[in-house]
Amino acid sequence: MIERRTLLRAAGATAMAPLLARPALAQSATGQGAALKIGMITTLSGPGGYLGQDIRDAFALAMEMEDGRLGGTPVRLLVEDDALKPGQGKQIAERFLKNEKIRLMTGVVFSNVLGAVAPDVLDSDGIYVSPNASPSTFAGRECHRNFWSVAWQNDSLHESAGQAAMNLGFKRMFILAPNYQAGKDAITGFKRFYKGQIAGEVYTRLDQTDYAAEMAQIRAAQPDAVYQFHPGGLGIAFLKQYVQAGLSATTPMVLASPSMDSTTLAAVGEAALGINVTAQWNSDFDNPASRRFVEAFTAKYNRTPTYYAQQGYDTALAIGAALKGTGGSVEDLAAFRKAMQPASFESPRGRFAFGANQHPVQDWFLLKVERGADGKPALVTKGKVLENHTDAYAGQCRM
Amino acid sequence: MVLLLEQLLNGLQLGVMLFLLAAGLTLVFGIMGVINLAHGSLYMVGAFAAAWVAAQTGSALLAVPAGLAAAALAGMAVELLVLRRLYARDHLDQVLATFGLILFFNQGAILLFGRQPLFVDIPEGLRGAVEIIPGVPYPAYRLAILAVGLLVAAGLYGLIRHTRTGMLVRAGATHREMVRALGVDVRKLYTLVFGLGALLAGLAGLMAGPIFSVQVGMGEQILIMTFVVVVIGGIGSVRGALAGALLVGLVDTLLRAYLPALLRGAMQGPDADALAAGLASMGVYLLMALVLLLRPRGLFPAHA
Numbered sequence: 001m002i003e004r005r006t007l008l009r010a011a012g013a014t015a016m017a018p019l020l021a022r023p024a025l026a027q028s029a030t031g032q033g034a035a036l037k038i039g040m041i042t043t044l045s046g047p048g049g050y051l052g053q054d055i056r057d058a059f060a061l062a063m064e065m066e067d068g069r070l071g072g073t074p075v076r077l078l079v080e081d082d083a084l085k086p087g088q089g090k091q092i093a094e095r096f097l098k099n100e101k102i103r104l105m106t107g108v109v110f111s112n113v114l115g116a117v118a119p120d121v122l123d124s125d126g127i128y129v130s131p132n133a134s135p136s137t138f139a140g141r142e143c144h145r146n147f148w149s150v151a152w153q154n155d156s157l158h159e160s161a162g163q164a165a166m167n168l169g170f171k172r173m174f175i176l177a178p179n180y181q182a183g184k185d186a187i188t189g190f191k192r193f194y195k196g197q198i199a200g201e202v203y204t205r206l207d208q209t210d211y212a213a214e215m216a217q218i219r220a221a222q223p224d225a226v227y228q229f230h231p232g233g234l235g236i237a238f239l240k241q242y243v244q245a246g247l248s249a250t251t252p253m254v255l256a257s258p259s260m261d262s263t264t265l266a267a268v269g270e271a272a273l274g275i276n277v278t279a280q281w282n283s284d285f286d287n288p289a290s291r292r293f294v295e296a297f298t299a300k301y302n303r304t305p306t307y308y309a310q311q312g313y314d315t316a317l318a319i320g321a322a323l324k325g326t327g328g329s330v331e332d333l334a335a336f337r338k339a340m341q342p343a344s345f346e347s348p349r350g351r352f353a354f355g356a357n358q359h360p361v362q363d364w365f366l367l368k369v370e371r372g373a374d375g376k377p378a379l380v381t382k383g384k385v386l387e388n389h390t391d392a393y394a395g396q397c398r399m
Numbered sequence: 400m401v402l403l404l405e406q407l408l409n410g411l412q413l414g415v416m417l418f419l420l421a422a423g424l425t426l427v428f429g430i431m432g433v434i435n436l437a438h439g440s441l442y443m444v445g446a447f448a449a450a451w452v453a454a455q456t457g458s459a460l461l462a463v464p465a466g467l468a469a470a471a472l473a474g475m476a477v478e479l480l481v482l483r484r485l486y487a488r489d490h491l492d493q494v495l496a497t498f499g500l501i502l503f504f505n506q507g508a509i510l511l512f513g514r515q516p517l518f519v520d521i522p523e524g525l526r527g528a529v530e531i532i533p534g535v536p537y538p539a540y541r542l543a544i545l546a547v548g549l550l551v552a553a554g555l556y557g558l559i560r561h562t563r564t565g566m567l568v569r570a571g572a573t574h575r576e577m578v579r580a581l582g583v584d585v586r587k588l589y590t591l592v593f594g595l596g597a598l599l600a601g602l603a604g605l606m607a608g609p610i611f612s613v614q615v616g617m618g619e620q621i622l623i624m625t626f627v628v629v630v631i632g633g634i635g636s637v638r639g640a641l642a643g644a645l646l647v648g649l650v651d652t653l654l655r656a657y658l659p660a661l662l663r664g665a666m667q668g669p670d671a672d673a674l675a676a677g678l679a680s681m682g683v684y685l686l687m688a689l690v691l692l693l694r695p696r697g698l699f700p701a702h703a
Binding site: 049179237266303 | 402405406409410412413416505509513514515516517518520521528535536538540541607609610611612613614615616617620621623652653655656659672673675676677679680
């Protein structure tokens with residue numbers, strides 16, 4: 001009896017394993033003593049670790065391209081791993097605020113961590129610039145004058161996918177997402193722009209690895225196409241099993257960018273050919289800013305930058321533009337806001353502006369996985385899906 | 400009807416996958432009295448080693464022994480270096496030590512392979528689909544997993560029932576002290592059993608590579624379900640592990656497949672889907688609670 005109880009307790013402990021803290025990383029890019037400190041709280045460990053890694057690396061790259069400065073101001077980047085644990089993110093934020101006296105923070109990848117970090121930063125008159133997570137909380141009624149998103153508002157990812165499904169002429173869609181907040185938001189966002197028929201709506205588990213049951217349901221429903229939101233490893237498993245079930249030959253797929261980035265693509269391989277993806281940027285964009293970024297990133301890190309890398313890079317550029325306007329000071333918040341709002345930097349995305357709620361107003365593009373010049377599957381830009389797209393919550397924001 | 404058959408196959412296939420992991424875990428716990436939280440890490444070692452060798456050589460035939468050997472060797476090394484010092488200690492110490500091993504293995508995998516998930520392809524001959532039921536193509540690879548799992552189950556039965564080593568294993572599971580008193584080299588037996596458990600975990604890992612995602616932390620995801628299987632089947636019983644694994648696989652798959660449709664008959668569409676998803680994910684744990692209520696020592700208790 002005792003043995004079984006211990007075993008059950010042990011099972012509980014295992015559930016915590018991926019969340020356990022890893023040693024903190026602090027990295028200083030410049031040696032100057034008077035450099036402005038920027039705090040980066042991001043996810044570097046666990047299955048979602050490569051997202052934070054790309055954001056960190058691209059941010060550091062932007063600093064390096066300007067010799068350790070952003071907008072002419074010497075800066076020092078302090079990086080800590082939140083391990084996808086809201087409590088840990090909050091502790092790091094408090095330490096950054098109280099011990100390091102940092103006023104400017106960025107880095108959070110996941111919305112649940114942001115929910116714990118951002119209020120602390122904003123309440124103590126700090127500035128938070130988001131390179132990824134941007135839940136509806138900070139975009140609508142609760143928007144904050146010191147909160148900026150350089151990525152997108154979460155819903156836009158799925159709204160653009162919904163619009164893409166309309167444009168591609170799919171009449172009956174089968175949609176799937178994990179049963180948690182971001183999964184439900186994905187379904188809501190998709191349906192906001194998709195006006196066709198829903199052939200089936202399935203919520204999967206966040207810890208699920210086997211999707212055979214779902215594959216059988218999709219085959220039975222015979223939809224025109226499938227939309228699914230499964231970030232990271234979940235998406236890799238889903239896609240592989242989709243192909244193995246023989247569904248990719250009959251049923252096309254539409255995805256939002258988090259379910260198909262260049263890292264996922266490398267892990268899925270040939271199986272991804274033909275999949276439609278919507279994103280705000282892609283590594284094949286033909287503009288000088290994008291070419292410069294992709295070249296520098298590939299040269300330094302020897303891998304193709306993901307969307308996350310591009311977002312981290314833009315975050316550094318946006319902060320640089322604001323610092324240039326204030327002469328390197330973050331003390332006068334009104335002056336910082338005034339310098340930040342025009343977004344006077346050259347984004348690899350092309351057109352980029354901040355809306356009234358300080359979230360991006362930007363274009364969304366349709367990408368398709370095709371065989372690249374080297375024979376390997378690559379994401380190829382096909383055209384625009386949405387133009388000057390703002391988010392559904394901007395109207396509720398009163399600054 | 401055809402759909403039900405397909406879902407039953409899916410459930411069985413998930414079941415044998417869980418069985419490969421649970422068999423090792425239950426043996427180690429039953430015979431050595433050690434809770435090995437790092438069992439999932441051995442599964443990860445098997446998957447990574449096979450994926451790496453397959454990528455380097457392009458040969459699935461070489462990847463299989465590589466994955467098996469890596470997992471078995473890692474397992475035996477863990478037993479010799481760490482667990483051997485812990486047999487006499489409290490369960491809490493063992494849990495702490497093997498929990499530490501999880502962190503060690505995960506960080507090691509990050510250092511060696513990076514955070515990006517690895518790509519694994521299905522071996523050439525198993526790529527297509529087979530029409531076992533008319534009109535429903537079923538992936539050949541999944542059938543192969545099912546076959547391998549059942550073969551291993553039969554092999555384990557033969558090993559444990561009809562060989563001298565198996566006799567010692569059985570004796571060790573029921574009367575540990577007596578086996579020691581009869582002069583059997585228990586230390587060697589322990590290393591062997593642990594290596595066998597690790598080998599099976601590695602087999603599960605290398606077979607999971609082409610369908611799941613090969614990445615750091617993949618072991619912990621599936622280990623929770625494995626613990627449920629071990630508790631349902633009865634700790635220390637391989638027969639129980641097989642029964643528990645198939646039961647858990649079937650219940651989990653069928654609930655996910657049919658609960659939403661059942662609930663949709665009774666309530667609004669989106670609400671039914673969300674509620675069904677919640678209930679389906681609780682299903683195996685409810686099953687475990689039920690089994691514990693009716694048969695507190697599991698379905699096939701080893702220490703009868």
